[in-house]
Amino acid sequence: MTTPPDRARVTKAVIPAAGLGTRFLPATKASPKEMLPVVDKPAIQYVVEEAVRAGLSDVLMVTGRNKRPLEDHFDRNVELETALEAKGDTARLAAVQHATDLATVHYVRQGDALGLGHAVLAAAQHVGDEPFAVLLGDDLIDDRDHLLEQMLDVQAREGGSVIALMEVPPESVSLYGCAAVEGSGDVVRITGLVEKPPVDQAPSNLAIIGRYVLSPAVFDVLRTIPRGRGGEYQLTDALQELIATEPVHGVVFRGRRYDTGDRLDYLKAVVQLAADREDLGPPLTAWLREWLGTRP
Ligand code: G1P
Numbered sequence: 001m002t003t004p005p006d007r008a009r010v011t012k013a014v015i016p017a018a019g020l021g022t023r024f025l026p027a028t029k030a031s032p033k034e035m036l037p038v039v040d041k042p043a044i045q046y047v048v049e050e051a052v053r054a055g056l057s058d059v060l061m062v063t064g065r066n067k068r069p070l071e072d073h074f075d076r077n078v079e080l081e082t083a084l085e086a087k088g089d090t091a092r093l094a095a096v097q098h099a100t101d102l103a104t105v106h107y108v109r110q111g112d113a114l115g116l117g118h119a120v121l122a123a124a125q126h127v128g129d130e131p132f133a134v135l136l137g138d139d140l141i142d143d144r145d146h147l148l149e150q151m152l153d154v155q156a157r158e159g160g161s162v163i164a165l166m167e168v169p170p171e172s173v174s175l176y177g178c179a180a181v182e183g184s185g186d187v188v189r190i191t192g193l194v195e196k197p198p199v200d201q202a203p204s205n206l207a208i209i210g211r212y213v214l215s216p217a218v219f220d221v222l223r224t225i226p227r228g229r230g231g232e233y234q235l236t237d238a239l240q241e242l243i244a245t246e247p248v249h250g251v252v253f254r255g256r257r258y259d260t261g262d263r264l265d266y267l268k269a270v271v272q273l274a275a276d277r278e279d280l281g282p283p284l285t286a287w288l289r290e291w292l293g294t295r296p
Pocket of ligand 1: 116136138139175176177178195196207208209210234235236261
């Protein structure tokens with residue numbers, strides 16, 4: 001007996017990385033926002049590490065113009081490795097090689113940046129007829145939490161698609177895709193989805209955060225949906241259509257998430273992650289306390 005496609009084991013992660021990063025200009029004029037350092041690693045490396053931790057070592061990045069540094073980061077840099085070796089700097093050599101050995105990273109270019117739905121559709125050929133994960137680079141999940149693993153378990157049990165949700169304050173709902181759900185607890189059935197609704201039209205305060213485990217049926221829907229909010233092809237709109245034919249579950253995440261999508265949240269993420277580090281945390285926290293005491 002063959003396994004139906006929506007029950008096949010998930011092995012592939014898709015990471016859309018074709019955005020223009022306009023919120024960080026001019027930093028992102030010539031280099032991708034995914035390469036902005038969060039402490040001492042580019043943001044995108046956290047996301048690839050998360051996928052690998054969940055067992056997904058086949059990573060497809062959907063990129064666009066200006067994304068060459070991404071490819072270089074996950075490729076070997078022989079000159080640098082030789083220099084570090086000659087200096088006997090084994091710790092940094094290991095850090096450099098870690099990024100290379102982490103995963104098998106593939107790339108596909110999106111051409112025009114026509115929205116998240118359009119980016120995910122660019123992955124169709126690589127993914128084929130299997131469920132797959134989508135990880136958005138603006139959301140970082142703490143490595144002590146296991147959101148993606150939990151989503152993969154739900155997908156294996158229920159089939160269909162699984163979306164990560166998080167409770168947000170009502171005034172923030174319009175920044176996210178928003179879900180109508182049935183049930184309570186950590187795993188819910190999603191009955192409706194709407195992309196960035198005005199607060200008075202939001203079906204709940206459960207926001208989509210950037211983790212999805214999707215059935216390959218989403219590709220057929222993405223091929224037919226019209227442009228949605230902002231004139232873009234929205235993944236949320238495709239998933240809303242999918243609800244009519246397949247189960248779509250939500251995993252309500254209550255762990256630690258860091259948003260690197262805008263400047264203030266990015267700064268908070270850097271401070272929070274640095275404060276948790278053994279090497280940087282104690283001196284940073286001590287300095288922050290002292291410095292804040294000197295502020296009016
Ligand atoms: C995208 C999705 C949105 C989701 C968000 C999570 O929006 O379209 O549904 O809530 O990611 O980060 P974006 O932030 O790319 O505008």
